[in-house]
Amino acid sequence: MNTFSLGRASRHPVRYAGIVAGLIAGIGLALSGCQPRTPAPATANRAAPKTNFPALVYQPVAIGSPAGPEDRPMVTNLQIADLDQDGLPDVIYSEARGNTVRWIRQAPRGVFTEQVIARDLPAPANVWAADVQGSGRLDVLVACMGQIMPNNDRIGSIVVLENLDNRTFQPRTLLEKTARVTDVRAANLTGHTDGKLDLVVGQFGYAQGETRWMKNLGGWRFESQIVNRQSGTVHTPVADFDGDSRPDFAALVTQEWEEVHLFRNPGDGGEFKDTLVWGSTNEDYGGSGLAVADVNRDGRPDLISTNGDGFDYAVRGHRPWHGIQWLENTGQGNFRYHRVGDFPGAYAPCAADLNGDGHTDLVAVSGFADWDDPQSVALMAWLNDGRQNFTPMPLARSPIKLVTAAVGDLDGDGVPEIVTGALHAFPPFERLSNITLWRRQ
Numbered sequence: 001m002n003t004f005s006l007g008r009a010s011r012h013p014v015r016y017a018g019i020v021a022g023l024i025a026g027i028g029l030a031l032s033g034c035q036p037r038t039p040a041p042a043t044a045n046r047a048a049p050k051t052n053f054p055a056l057v058y059q060p061v062a063i064g065s066p067a068g069p070e071d072r073p074m075v076t077n078l079q080i081a082d083l084d085q086d087g088l089p090d091v092i093y094s095e096a097r098g099n100t101v102r103w104i105r106q107a108p109r110g111v112f113t114e115q116v117i118a119r120d121l122p123a124p125a126n127v128w129a130a131d132v133q134g135s136g137r138l139d140v141l142v143a144c145m146g147q148i149m150p151n152n153d154r155i156g157s158i159v160v161l162e163n164l165d166n167r168t169f170q171p172r173t174l175l176e177k178t179a180r181v182t183d184v185r186a187a188n189l190t191g192h193t194d195g196k197l198d199l200v201v202g203q204f205g206y207a208q209g210e211t212r213w214m215k216n217l218g219g220w221r222f223e224s225q226i227v228n229r230q231s232g233t234v235h236t237p238v239a240d241f242d243g244d245s246r247p248d249f250a251a252l253v254t255q256e257w258e259e260v261h262l263f264r265n266p267g268d269g270g271e272f273k274d275t276l277v278w279g280s281t282n283e284d285y286g287g288s289g290l291a292v293a294d295v296n297r298d299g300r301p302d303l304i305s306t307n308g309d310g311f312d313y314a315v316r317g318h319r320p321w322h323g324i325q326w327l328e329n330t331g332q333g334n335f336r337y338h339r340v341g342d343f344p345g346a347y348a349p350c351a352a353d354l355n356g357d358g359h360t361d362l363v364a365v366s367g368f369a370d371w372d373d374p375q376s377v378a379l380m381a382w383l384n385d386g387r388q389n390f391t392p393m394p395l396a397r398s399p400i401k402l403v404t405a406a407v408g409d410l411d412g413d414g415v416p417e418i419v420t421g422a423l424h425a426f427p428p429f430e431r432l433s434n435i436t437l438w439r440r441q
């Protein structure tokens with residue numbers, strides 16, 4: 001491992017002096033030679049409080065490549081998508097052990113077969129299926145960091161795997177020699193009428209980062225507009241947050257910032273306005289995930305977020321303030337913060353009605369619990385009583401070190417499944433998994 005000096009402006013220059021941070025898929029990784037920031041806390045959430053909800057029981061099934069002691073998976077991101085549009089949802093994922101993107105195709109229903117659809121990618125951190133050019137087929141956008149270890153060089157790139165015939169995918173580099181890219185997704189930001197989609201891009205960088213969007217000019221050419229230059233952006237979810245029918249996007253900016261920004265679409269091809277909608281006063285907050293969901297079902301898209309980045313400390317691991325929250329969209333681009341619950345090492349906030357009562361529940365995984373404690377929770381749900389009071393419900397304590405998840409109805413029975421991916425970058429190398437499908441019993 002190389003060590004790096006931070007070399008950047010900080011709100012907290014004294015505390016940050018000597019702190020060395022790295023990154024795996026938007027995860028800061030503290031290296032040797034640093035002073036510890038905070039002692040590791042006791043584990044929270046060992047047991048759920050008493051609840052009126054009947055317990056949810058999920059059965060895990062490994063899909064895709066198996067995990068073995070000699071092949072410790074490093075899944076960085078996954079998405080549920082019907083990539084070949086045959087009516088059966090599939091799973092696509094990026095992994096940083098072999099630097100591939102893989103497609104776990106469901107065919108026939110309930111049978112999952114994995115194939116590698118791209119190799120030799122430079123540290124893929126995120127995947128997103130979208131029909132970028134209006135071809136009628138779903139391409140796969142891949143955010144590439146270039147290098148997982150801390151690096152401020154412009155080594156990031158965006159690669160699209162162009163879907164040629166729903167079997168063959170041709171890689172094309174859309175952007176390169178740029179600050180390390182952690183998220184890319186597609187949306188019609190500019191009112192295309194021919195099916196083309198623009199791109200929204202989060203770039204963690206290291207000392208310098210960027211958030212941008214890229215106008216689709218056709219022929220796989222794009223024109224960039226940079227909307228923010230802070231470092232540490234990990235996720236850039238898209239939705240019409242202000243209700244003017246034009247898609248906007250948000251950004252979770254981690255590192256020392258720990259902020260959520262909103263970029264409203266002006267609709268006239270002009271500049272997206274950067275608004276700070278929430279910020280933590282704790283520079284060790286550990287922001288790890290940001291996603292869109294209409295939590296209270298009022299028609300306005302809300303934001304759900306986790307903070308549990310355990311890499312970003314001199315002594316990596318969980319912290320007592322790790323957990324999950326939602327930002328209620330109150331209209332006109334305003335949000336109200338609500339803490340949902342504590343969850344050490346929380347990643348990958350997801351929303352779905354897990355128990356079928358008509359209220360949107362939340363799910364997250366843990367990458368950084370106290371894995372020496374067998375009671376530490378790896379997969380957690382929070383059940384919504386319909387008034388956004390959430391009851392935590394542990395779903396699983398093994399496999400461990402889960403950092404990415406998605407929820408969707410893969411088998412078509414109306415009950416959502418959960419899919420998780422594990423990242424095994426450091427000990428303990430036990431309770432291993434790669435991709436796990438969780439079916440409700």
Ligand SMILES: [Ca+2]
Pocket residue numbers: 081082083084085086087088089090105106
């Ligand atoms: Ca399919």
Ligand SMILES: [Ca+2]
Pocket residue numbers: 239240241242243244245246247248264265
């Ligand atoms: Ca809008």
Ligand SMILES: [Ca+2]
Pocket residue numbers: 293294295296297298299300301302329
């Ligand atoms: Ca809402």
Ligand SMILES: [Ca+2]
Pocket residue numbers: 352353354355356357358359360361383384
């Ligand atoms: Ca529910």
